[in-house]
Amino acid sequence: MAAAALAPADSAALVAEHLSRSFGPVRAVVDASISLEAGSVTALVGPNGSGKTTLLLMLTGLLAPDAGRVEVRGLDVATSGAAARRLIGWMPDVFGTWETLTCREVLETFAAAYRLPPAVAKERATTLLATVHLVDLADAPSRVLSRGQKQRLGLARALVHSPAVVLLDEPAAGLDPRSRIELRGIVRDLAEAGVAVLVSSHELAELEEMVDAAVFLQRGVSSFAPPTAALQPWRVHVLDGAAFLAWSAAVGLGVTQEAGGAGAASAVDPAACAGPAGPTHPTGPAGPATFLVSLTGELQAAQLVRDAVTAGVALTRFGPAYGRLEQAYLAMDTDRR
Numbered sequence: 001m002a003a004a005a006l007a008p009a010d011s012a013a014l015v016a017e018h019l020s021r022s023f024g025p026v027r028a029v030v031d032a033s034i035s036l037e038a039g040s041v042t043a044l045v046g047p048n049g050s051g052k053t054t055l056l057l058m059l060t061g062l063l064a065p066d067a068g069r070v071e072v073r074g075l076d077v078a079t080s081g082a083a084a085r086r087l088i089g090w091m092p093d094v095f096g097t098w099e100t101l102t103c104r105e106v107l108e109t110f111a112a113a114y115r116l117p118p119a120v121a122k123e124r125a126t127t128l129l130a131t132v133h134l135v136d137l138a139d140a141p142s143r144v145l146s147r148g149q150k151q152r153l154g155l156a157r158a159l160v161h162s163p164a165v166v167l168l169d170e171p172a173a174g175l176d177p178r179s180r181i182e183l184r185g186i187v188r189d190l191a192e193a194g195v196a197v198l199v200s201s202h203e204l205a206e207l208e209e210m211v212d213a214a215v216f217l218q219r220g221v222s223s224f225a226p227p228t229a230a231l232q233p234w235r236v237h238v239l240d241g242a243a244f245l246a247w248s249a250a251v252g253l254g255v256t257q258e259a260g261g262a263g264a265a266s267a268v269d270p271a272a273c274a275g276p277a278g279p280t281h282p283t284g285p286a287g288p289a290t291f292l293v294s295l296t297g298e299l300q301a302a303q304l305v306r307d308a309v310t311a312g313v314a315l316t317r318f319g320p321a322y323g324r325l326e327q328a329y330l331a332m333d334t335d336r337r
């Protein structure tokens, strides 16, 4: 009897259920499920060693799972091999290439491997070299490319056969700022064109700007919604640190001062800023300063702004200290391995 098809949502381009894979005693992926929607970008997030690359390799069909199944547009990757792989574009984190071939030849060779007619292959190579800004190096041997240029060629290679699903493992690694911005544009354009994209990256702030959904991996186990902490840090920039501390002590707001920008923080005890008869003169900096405050959400944030402004505290900037992906990542209870 034929195995029952997985039951994806109508728009799901790739569905994987309960994948697992061990390497000897190492359980790289324990239980991972994922669904990629056509026309959307999904982030794959997890600490070092959480199994992201292993999962991606199973999704591409390059690594057989110990258990579980992957279907691309209804085709089982394990049994439909070439037909399923024709629908997938894969950009590994390290892009190996034939060093003596030119960039154009690399793309045309891959296009030929996907059975694209020579004229179409030529046209795709020309288009993609322009997309990834390698026109000037089109006829240079790929060995002369810098790391970032190799990454861009790797992205072009992943797209050469116009796949329905694109899997990118750390695509921004080695890219300069302009190329990173362009990468975001390319990824969003793919989604606009109906492609399902999965991007694995540790650059969470950057990732957040291009994704519609996220899958988290913790020690080989996937989840769509990691637990979020009840309190989230918000960053407050003020014109007068001492005045802000005096006010926060008066209203009983716990604050942490950031010394020299994000990252270097020291706790400030509001009680230490207030004398027995209430707030006196806290030992905060007289001048611009940055603080972190822990809030329950946007409602409390709005209240804080209103109360501070009413009390004459000069706020210059105020917002969540971390993006949603960073927040979710920090709320995960496992670390790297």
Ligand SMILES: Nc1ncnc2c1ncn2[C@@H]1O[C@H](COP(=O)(O)OP(=O)(O)OP(=O)(O)O)[C@@H](O)[C@H]1O
Pocket: 023, 026, 027, 028, 029, 046, 047, 048, 049, 050, 051, 052, 053, 054, 055, 337
């Ligand atoms: N071929 C292999 N042989 C043995 N162990 C492996 C192999 N591939 C991966 N592992 C192990 O499986 C676990 C998951 O590795 P994987 O590369 O999938 O993690 P990752 O989330 O991609 O990590 P990173 O963020 O550092 O790239 C790690 O403990 C790793 O050492």
